[in-house]
Structure formats: C-alpha cells, structure tokens
Amino acid sequence: MFELGLLLVTNGINDKLDSLRFSKEITVxxxxxxNADWGEMDPEDIEANNEALRTGERLFAAYKTSEGKIWIITEADRSATTILFPDEY
Incomplete structure (x- = not known):
C-alpha cells in the first residue's frame, strides 16, 4: 500500500524485543x-491517515501490546518508519 522506508525501533522497543510475546505483537x-489498519485511533485520525495515503503525508498509528501502547510512524517522504513507545516521542 505504501513504502515503509528504513524500519527503525527506539531503544525502549529494542530493549523489550527479547520477549517472544512482544516481538510477535510488534510483527502483528x-x-x-x-494494511492500513491504524489500530486504536479516533475516527478523525483514521480519516487523516487515509487521506495521507492519497496525499503523501505522515502516517501514524497506535496499537496495544503486553508492554503498553506502541506507536508506528511513517515519515511523509516514506524514507523511514519508526516503532516507539509514546513516552519516547
């Protein structure tokens, strides 16, 4: 659907990846x-992401995991996608 660019994880995410459960949750x-399933987002944010697919803006999603909420952000130029905890933003 769109390019992810370079896939990055923050130190906080990386520190938890030795947990098989969390690693699987990240993969899912x-x-x-x-697949443009933006996770636990408000309807307005979902629509903003759907519009960003058409216009080339930044993509942002949030998902619940066993380690807490994670965010996934793809830059507008599609050069990179970062997986992080909200407090690492």
Whole structure:
C-alpha cells in the first residue's frame, strides 16, 4: 500500500524485543499498519491517515501490546518508519 522506508525501533522497543510475546505483537502491529489498519485511533485520525495515503503525508498509528501502547510512524517522504513507545516521542 505504501513504502515503509528504513524500519527503525527506539531503544525502549529494542530493549523489550527479547520477549517472544512482544516481538510477535510488534510483527502483528506492523502487518496491520502496512494494511492500513491504524489500530486504536479516533475516527478523525483514521480519516487523516487515509487521506495521507492519497496525499503523501505522515502516517501514524497506535496499537496495544503486553508492554503498553506502541506507536508506528511513517515519515511523509516514506524514507523511514519508526516503532516507539509514546513516552519516547
């Protein structure tokens, strides 16, 4: 649906990836993201992401995991996608 660019994870995410459960949750979240399933977002934010697919703006999604909420953000130029905890933004 769209290019992810370079896939990045923050230190906080990286520190938790040795948990098999969390690693699987990250994989599922990224699959959902690439399929334009924006996770736990308000309807206005979902519409903004759907519009961003058409206009080339930044994409942003939120998903619940066993380690807490994560965000996935793809830059407007599609050069990079970052997975992070909200407090790392």
């Amino acid at each position: 979240a990224l699959q959902r993201f690439t």
